[in-house]
Amino acid sequence: MGKMVSYNNNEISYDGCPGCAYAGHAFHLDCGLAYENEHFTLSQDWELPIPGFLIVAPKRHIEMLSELTEEERNEMFSIADKAVRILRENNICERFDYIFEEKENRHLHVWILPRYDWMAECTDDIIADLGAVFDYALYNFKNEEKYREIERVTGIVKNGFGSSK
Ligand SMILES: [Zn+2]
Structure with a gap:
């Protein structure tokens, strides 16, 4: 049984x-899914x-990009x-960074990281030291205001996907 703590402190x-x-x-976030279809979650x-x-x-367990069909990759x-x-x-x-994660024994995924101004305060090189950015967020952003913002942003993405194909 694996365990983690959600962005808003749910176990x-x-x-x-x-x-x-x-x-x-099998588990949910309070902000809900931004989007899902037959093959993917966002x-x-x-x-x-x-x-x-x-x-x-991807919904099915894939560890390597080469396991996706060309259609799925697209x-x-x-x-x-x-x-x-x-x-x-x-x-x-x-600005956004796409971080593509293909690692042994890990479910393949793509991270979409917004580049907020506060991130530059954490480190000189955000990509080389993502840990500093994440630590800053974990230490400073565990509050109701951020949780509401996360729900709002997820809602915006949900609406964006809902309004057109
Ligand atoms: Zn998996």
Whole structure:
């Protein structure tokens, strides 16, 4: 049984791979899913209270990009692209980093990280020292105001995906 603490301090437990458990709706975040279809989920990061920090992940357990069909690859990056457009159009953030995670024994995913101004205060090199950014968020953003902002941003993305294909 795996355990983690959600962005708003709920205890989450799951069996097996957390990516598969989430895809199968075995646990939920209070902000809800931003989007899902037959093959993918798009969601707020489970643990980090950074609004608009989203994860796109395939529903089936995949560890390598090469395991996705070409159609699925296109679909995954279209979802990531659309999420960023929605966030940008709604002035959540201007710049984003895509962080592609292919690691042994880990469920493949793409992170969409908004580049907020406060991140530059944490480290000189955000990508080299993401841990400093995450630590800052965990220490400073566990509050109702951020939780509401996370719900608001997830709602915006949800509406954006709901309004068109
Ligand atoms: Zn998995």
